[in-house]
Each structure stands twice: as structure tokens, then as C-alpha cells.
Amino acid sequence: MTQPALSVEDLSVEIAGRDSVATVLTGVGLTLEKGRMHGLVGETGSGKSMTARSIIRLLPPGGRVTSGSVRLGNRQLLTLDPKEMREVRGVSIGMVFQNPRTALYPMTTVETQMANVLKAHLDLDRAERSARIRERLRLVGIDDEDRIARSYPHELSGGLAQRAVIATALLCDPEVLIADEPTTGLDATIQRQILELIAFLQSELSLSVLIITHDLGIIAQYCHTVSVMHDGRVVEDGDMRQVLLSPQHDYTRRLIAASDLRELHGERVAGADR
Amino acid sequence: MSNAAHNAATADTATAVAVAVEAMNKTFPTRRGVPDVVAVEDVSFTVDYGRTLGIVGESGSGKSTVARCLLGLTPVDSGRIEVLGRSIVDAPARSLRSWRSEMQIVFQEPYESLDPRYHVWESVAEPLLLHTDLRGGELAGRVHELLEQVALSPDLAGRYPHELSGGQQQRVNIARALATSPRVLVLDEPTASLDVSVQEGVLRLLLRLQRELNLTYVLISHDLKAIRAVCERVAVMYLGRLVEIGPTDEVLSNPKHPYTEFLIGAELSVDPDVAPAASVVRGEVTSSERPTGCVFTGRCPLVTGACHESQPPLVEATPGHDAACILVKPESAASDLSGAV
Numbered sequence: 001m002t003q004p005a006l007s008v009e010d011l012s013v014e015i016a017g018r019d020s021v022a023t024v025l026t027g028v029g030l031t032l033e034k035g036r037m038h039g040l041v042g043e044t045g046s047g048k049s050m051t052a053r054s055i056i057r058l059l060p061p062g063g064r065v066t067s068g069s070v071r072l073g074n075r076q077l078l079t080l081d082p083k084e085m086r087e088v089r090g091v092s093i094g095m096v097f098q099n100p101r102t103a104l105y106p107m108t109t110v111e112t113q114m115a116n117v118l119k120a121h122l123d124l125d126r127a128e129r130s131a132r133i134r135e136r137l138r139l140v141g142i143d144d145e146d147r148i149a150r151s152y153p154h155e156l157s158g159g160l161a162q163r164a165v166i167a168t169a170l171l172c173d174p175e176v177l178i179a180d181e182p183t184t185g186l187d188a189t190i191q192r193q194i195l196e197l198i199a200f201l202q203s204e205l206s207l208s209v210l211i212i213t214h215d216l217g218i219i220a221q222y223c224h225t226v227s228v229m230h231d232g233r234v235v236e237d238g239d240m241r242q243v244l245l246s247p248q249h250d251y252t253r254r255l256i257a258a259s260d261l262r263e264l265h266g267e268r269v270a271g272a273d274r
Numbered sequence: 275m276s277n278a279a280h281n282a283a284t285a286d287t288a289t290a291v292a293v294a295v296e297a298m299n300k301t302f303p304t305r306r307g308v309p310d311v312v313a314v315e316d317v318s319f320t321v322d323y324g325r326t327l328g329i330v331g332e333s334g335s336g337k338s339t340v341a342r343c344l345l346g347l348t349p350v351d352s353g354r355i356e357v358l359g360r361s362i363v364d365a366p367a368r369s370l371r372s373w374r375s376e377m378q379i380v381f382q383e384p385y386e387s388l389d390p391r392y393h394v395w396e397s398v399a400e401p402l403l404l405h406t407d408l409r410g411g412e413l414a415g416r417v418h419e420l421l422e423q424v425a426l427s428p429d430l431a432g433r434y435p436h437e438l439s440g441g442q443q444q445r446v447n448i449a450r451a452l453a454t455s456p457r458v459l460v461l462d463e464p465t466a467s468l469d470v471s472v473q474e475g476v477l478r479l480l481l482r483l484q485r486e487l488n489l490t491y492v493l494i495s496h497d498l499k500a501i502r503a504v505c506e507r508v509a510v511m512y513l514g515r516l517v518e519i520g521p522t523d524e525v526l527s528n529p530k531h532p533y534t535e536f537l538i539g540a541e542l543s544v545d546p547d548v549a550p551a552a553s554v555v556r557g558e559v560t561s562s563e564r565p566t567g568c569v570f571t572g573r574c575p576l577v578t579g580a581c582h583e584s585q586p587p588l589v590e591a592t593p594g595h596d597a598a599c600i601l602v603k604p605e606s607a608a609s610d611l612s613g614a615v
Contacts, residue, residue: 043469043470043471044440044469157558158558159558160558187332187333187496187558187559188332188496188498188540188541189332189537189540189554190332190558191540192539192540192542192550192554192555193554193555193556195542196554214469214470215542216470217541217542217543217544218542220543220544220545220546221543221546221549221550240546241546244544244545245546245547254471255470255471256544258471258473259470259544260543260544260545261473261474261477261499261502261503263474264474264477264478264481264503265502267481268481268504268506
């Protein structure tokens with residue numbers, strides 16, 4: 001088996017508060033194979049976003065990794081110095097967050113902020129930067145890339161803004177894309193467009209994608225593998241079909257049952273017949 | 275609750291229709307030079323007594339404006355709204371206030387809807403102090419009863435909103451809404467911000483309360499799963515217009531409007547073997563550029579020249595199931611539509 005794109009082993013994280021210390025992750029492990037989409041699913045407080053933040057080492061104040069390892073390819077991320085880590089965040093790992101409008105800086109155009117990313121990490125001249133920005137905007141399905149490049153974030157719809165964020169994340173050819181609730185807050189039809197785009201990028205560019213979501217539907221329709229998180233631990237993981245079609249852990253079973261509300265629908269239909 | 279209002283409402287339960295909306299219109303003005311936003315246009319529907327109508331649509335569809343207009347929180351520009359047989363359009367604010375005890379709303383954000391300075395007991399008592407003469411022991415008894423109805427432990431009565439989970443907060447909001455014994459509840463995305471495991475509990479509670487108290491619901495939601503679970507009938511809105519309405523299972527399994535079909539197609543099943551529709555709808559809702567003809571022309575894959583001429587009216591496609599698309603011919607066009615998408 002080839003080396004995974006990203007692997008997390010036995011990761012434990014605690015956050016120090018004013019007068020107590022809370023353990024937020026306990027022995028979390030996950031493996032993202034190259035060119036695959038891995039889903040990290042759980043409810044509020046399950047630790048899924050904390051896992052992502054530990055991977056890119058952007059824990060909230062007071063947060064501390066107490067044990068474990070995070071490997072990107074053959075690099076151990078937890079021991080990199082801050083400068084090396086900045087390169088990892090800028091170049092090797094692309095990040096997409098929930099609210100595209102807050103992920104984009106409101107005071108500058110899409111082009112300016114994309115150019116700033118390129119200036120920080122790659123040695124390109126002006127024309128090369130401009131060409132690459134437009135090429136990435138087309139890649140994410142924006143066909144009037146000149147107009148969008150000149151736009152300010154508030155002039156873009158939610159769907160277009162999220163495409164611009166994804167284009168920015170792809171600027172330096174990352175090995176791994178981490179998408180934290182990339183479609184939460186978007187309308188259903190737009191959610192579908194963004195997920196299709198991420199799936200297209202994953203297969204077309206052989207990108208390795210870690211998608212963090214509360215929505216089992218996204219897992220079932222787009223992921224190859226999945227980790228189910230609950231209370232700071234991974235309660236079940238593995239092949240997506242295996243986990244969703246024959247869940248072993250009680251929490252996974254309850255999450256699946258609650259997700260499609262099928263039981264409730266059945267009760268309503270049965271009640272109507274009476 | 276005033277006795278007059280109560281009697282009027284009681285008399286009205288004889289008629290089967292609890293909520294009747296006819297040709298509701300609401301436009302919001304914008305700054306000069308920008309076209310006004312047409313939030314609701316020519317919307318008509320009825321909800322039978324003791325039943326649930328779901329209103330589904332994406333942002334900008336006008337579904338929340340409909341909810342606010344139903345309660346008179348936003349005045350309509352034109353149209354008729356009757357709740358329990360009484361018109362709430364042009365009703366003076368004073369009578370609307372007493373009328374509100376008959377009709378209540380539960381909002382999406384359970385925490386934002388509660389006063390952070392009131393603990394649970396005070397929150398639930400507040401509407402009773404405003405709308406009823408209950409005081410002292412009677413008041414306490416009624417608060418206790420309401421907490422019991424929404425399955426909140428009396429131990430939580432002294433807690434403040436921030437000390438409660440999202441599901442508990444929403445139960446407090448439901449208890450508040452029920453305090454004045456309303457007959458109609460408007461539920462505006464009541465579970466949208468809750469975790470899935472909590473959503474089911476809140477929806478289950480709403481269904482039980484409906485049975486026990488014979489309530490009529492209008493459920494606003496973007497979530498087809500929630501709509502399917504609790505609504506007998508569903509109305510689909512797009513850019514302020516009602517494009518399809520009918521029995522939930524019929525509309526969602528046999529959609530007649532291309533937009534409804536896309537909405538269903540965008541749904542992601544938790545069953546890996548149930549794939550979503552292969553086609554993905556292009557574009558986004560654009561309320562700033564309102565099309566002249568059918569509101570869906572900008573995104574519709576079946577659009578023809580005739581679609582740009584005028585907005586098609588709702589036409590009965592199958593019994594009790596109407597859609598506003600020129601391709602819909604009574605009982606006949608079904609195969610054309612599903613074949614082409």
C-alpha cells in the first residue's frame with residue numbers, strides 16, 4: 001500500500017481554560033489515502049473541527065497537543081518550526097472554510113488576495129501570477145474569470161464566493177485540501193454544485209480531500225472513507241459503504257437513523273391512514 | 275385570552291380551513307435606482323385545521339416573508355389572509371395583539387429568540403403575564419404544565435438560556451409559543467440550527483403536540499427531510515412565487531415543476547445506494563434580476579420562448595396537486611417533463 005497523503009495517529013488535545021483544562025480530543029486517528037476523499041463526520045462538540053485545526057496547527061488559545069503525530073506525506077507536522085508550518089499551510093495544504101464571505105478579505109478584490117498568496121509562496125512575475133489566477137478561477141468553473149477577479153467579495157453570491165475560496169486554496173498546487181463544512185449555509189442546489197466541483201477536482205487533479213461535515217448525506221454521496229467522531233474520539237472508521245451500510249457502533253447507527261428522519265416519516269404516513 | 279376571541283375561534287373550527295391566503299403580495303423598497311425586491315408575489319394557499327403545510331424554498335424564495343405576513347409582523351401590500359376565519363389584513367394593531375394569542379411563531383435561532391436575562395420559568399411565564407389574567411399559583415401551575423408538555427424537566431426552570439442545549443432552548447421557545455393556547459403555529463426553520471440527533475426529537479415533539487392540542491402548523495423549511503417527516507402538504511416557492519403545491523408524498527415523488535425536481539435532485543441521501551439526480555441545476559437564485567416571464571426561466575433547462583412571455587398560473591396536474599409551469603397540462607404532461615430533465 002502506498003503512503004497515505006495525510007495520517008493522524010493517537011492525537012490528543014486539551015484546552016486550558018481560566019481554571020480548568022478540558023480534553024477535547026482523545027487518541028484520534030485517521031488516514032487520508034492519496035487521491036481520495038475522506039469524510040470526518042460528527043455533531044457539535046464532537047471534535048471534528050478541532051482535529052482539522054490540530055492538523056494545520058491553528059488551535060484556539062490555550063489549546064495544546066498532548067500526544068500523537070500528524071504526517072503529511074513523509075513530513076511530521078507537529079515538530080515543524082513556525083516558518084516551515086506557514087509554508088505547509090500556504091502551499092501543501094489548501095483550506096476551505098464554512099463561510100466563504102468571511103474567508104475572503106472584504107477590502108480587496110479577489111485578484112489582489114489571490115496574488116498575495118502567490119507572492120508569499122511562489123516566485124512568479126506579474127504576468128505569470130495573473131495567468132495562474134485566471135487559470136485557477138476557470139478550473140473551479142468560473143467562466144467570466146476577468147470579471148470575478150476584479151470583484152470584491154460582497155459582490156459575489158455565496159456559491160461564487162466559495163468557488164473563489166477553492167480557487168485560492170488551489171493556487172500553489174496543494175497535496176491535500178481540507179474543507180471544513182464547505183457547503184453549510186449554502187442553498188441545496190448550490191451545495192450540490194460545490195460538492196460536484198470538489199469531487200471533480202479530487203478525481204481530475206488526484207487531489208486528496210479531507211471533508212469535515214455534520215451531514216451524513218455528503219459522506220454517503222461523495223466520500224471514499226469516513227471517520228465518525230463523537231465526544232472527542234473516533235468511534236468508527238473505514239470504508240464509507242462498510243460504515244454506512246453495516247455500522248458497528250451504536251452512535252453511528254443512531255446518527256444514520258436520525259439523519260434521514262425515515263422513521264418519523266413512516267409514523268406520519270401510518271398515522272394518516274388510520 | 276379574551277373570551278370573545280376564544281369564542282370566535284371555537285366557532286370557526288367547524289370550517290375545515292384554518293389558514294387561507296389569497297393573492298398575497300409583498301414588495302420591499304430599495305434605494306433609488308435599484309429595482310424593488312419582490313419578496314412574495316401572488317401567493318395563495320390554504321391549510322386545513324389540525325394539519326401541516328410545509329413551505330419549502332431556498333434563500334430569497336420569500337418563505338420567511340410569508341411566515342411574517344401570516345402573523346401580521348410584516349404588513350402585506352395586497353391580498354387576503356384569514357386565520358381561523360378572521361382577516362388579519364388591515365386589522366388594527368390593538369386587535370392584532372390580542373389575536374396573537376391564537377397564532378404564534380417559533381423561529382430558527384433558539385438562543386436568539388430567548389431573552390438572555392430571563393431564566394426558563396420567566397421566559398415561559400412572560401406571555402402568560404401579557405395575555406392572560408393568570409397570577410400566583412395558577413400562573414405557576416400553567417408554567418409547570420407547559421414545561422411538561424414540551425418534555426422539559428422542572429429542574430431546568432431556574433436555568434438561563436446559555437445554560438441549556440440547543441434542543442432545550444427550542445423546547446422553551448415552543449413552550450412560550452404554546453402558553454396562550456394558540457390554534458395555529460408558524461414554525462420558521464425550527465430545527466435548522468440543531469444537530470441531527472436533536473432535530474428528530476424536536477420534530478417528534480411538534481407532532482405529538484399537534485395531535486394532543488389539535489394544532490395547525492405552517493412549517494417553513496429548506497430541508498426536504500423535515501418536510502417529508504411532518505407535513506401532509508407542501509408548497510414550493512421560488513423567487514417569491516408559489517411554483518408547486520400538493521400532498522407531500524405526491525409532490526416529492528412525482529414533481530411537476532422543474533424547480534421542484536431539481537430541489538429533490540439536490541438532496542443527498544444517507545444511503546450510498548440512492549444516488550442524487552445526475553443533473554445539477556446551474557446558476558443561483560437572482561432576486562436582483564427578476565425575469566419578465568416565469569421566475570425560473572434563468573435556470574430552467576426546459577425553457578422555451580413562451581416561458582419569457584408571462585408567468586404561468588398554477589394548474590392542477592393531478593388531483594389536489596398544482597404546478598405553475600407551461601409544460602404542465604392536467605393529467606398529461608408528466609411524461610414530457612420527466613423524460614426531458
